[in-house]
Amino acid sequence: MTEQVSFSPEVKKVTNKSNGNTEVLLVISNSSLKGKADDLNEFLGKTVNIMIVPENYSYNVPFDNSINKPTMEYKVYEDGTVQLVQQEQTQLDVDGKGNVDIIQKSFQVDKQVIDDYILNAGSIQFPGEINPREVLQRLAQGISMGEIAEELEFSESALINELEHARCKLAPFADAWKKANEKGELLPVEDTNTDEKEPESTENDTENEEIVPEDTKEDGAADGEENPY
Template sequence: MSIEFKPTIKSINIASEDLTKITLEVKNGSLDGQYEDLRKLSGKTVVVAMLPDHYSYTQKFDRSTNKPVQEWIVNPDGTAEMKETEQTQLDVDGKGNIDIREIEKKVDKDLIDEYIMKSNSIEFPGIINPRDVISRLDQGDDLGEVADAYEMSDAALLAEIEKARKYFAPFADAWNKVRDEVVFQDADETDSEVDDDSDSKESDSEDPKQEMNNLSEEIQNVSEDEIDANEETPGVDVEAEGDLLGQSDPYGNEPPENEDSESDDQTDDADPEDDPYK
């Protein structure tokens, strides 16, 4: 069982090295519905993790233009970036330093968590997935169980969450100013579009190869048909097929006239007396 609420530290009394009294005051209703659970913990030893209710980041401004040198931007499609503008001031102290003023800005913890859960355009360069951790804790998972899943201690997990919130704080602040104009793209839809593009590119790249393969098969089939036709068509051998002389060959060509005349002359010159059948 765990209880999360937002108290104000009213006082800290260090009575001795072994005894420290901390008075917490709750005025914001964050304990509503949890009083029964709180009573069950009375007199027991508990683990208390005190986290700040807001986080700070520093933004630098060029005094000569009163414009930010660093700027965090969240675009309408949910993508985010940090830009650094060129400094227009001349050398102030002869050592390349210019007149810069720093402004500390505070961002509410709940706002940062909301941004972390909605944004998927930038990743936290740490060893945890802050979206997963915050989601599981919001669903009532025990801090120790979540820490075990990441194979780290409770304190180490809390330290990583702190780092993540500080990292996302300026982006959350920038998003809060234009949140009505921003539409975050769902991670599943993004992955689906990437897969569709990949499939399309793969299909396009395969089409020319397929066409070449089909063309090669057609050429091969045509060549085989020609070879079969040449093998099946009988040739005309003048000496072996003497009975075809004087007739039209299989291709419809008439025999030469000189051959016909020679054949007729030979028939006419034959002596009838030499005919053994007469």
């Protein structure tokens, strides 16, 4: 029997029935189940373990509402490293008490973009208790999440949670890296020497310009704002 089937459905509906059961309707409108239908049928009538993780993530950036510009920037270097830099304060004092008009704008990043960043960007200081680059590399080699978890002495669900935590925290860095890559601003991976570079900033760093915002979150929704980076 097939050990597992992975696909990317939309959670369409959740219904609580009068008999105490809960029905969850998953709709697959993409090709993620192509060639796997027979494998999925093997699980009919059986109890399975399902963990739902997002296909995209959102993060917030503070904007000075008076000039509609971000108060921080994810600066991307040629070698693919990314640092969070606070912009020089130019906000207007809106009430005479030193307060400024700051709003939060939300931006969305696909999981594949984040995974590409983790696998291919320059030196990264990963948040959490695992090295997500190694986990993704092992998954790409066909090793199951369960086998990797056993080797790392994690439960499978704990390993998935750690990987999701890393994706969530690295989402804004990945978004900036993607934009720079699309503009041709990065050196090819083989031309970079990541061993000599400073690691990206995460929320574990202490300098102001290297703090990951706390409101980075997993979310399928975005407000449609154009990313300033």
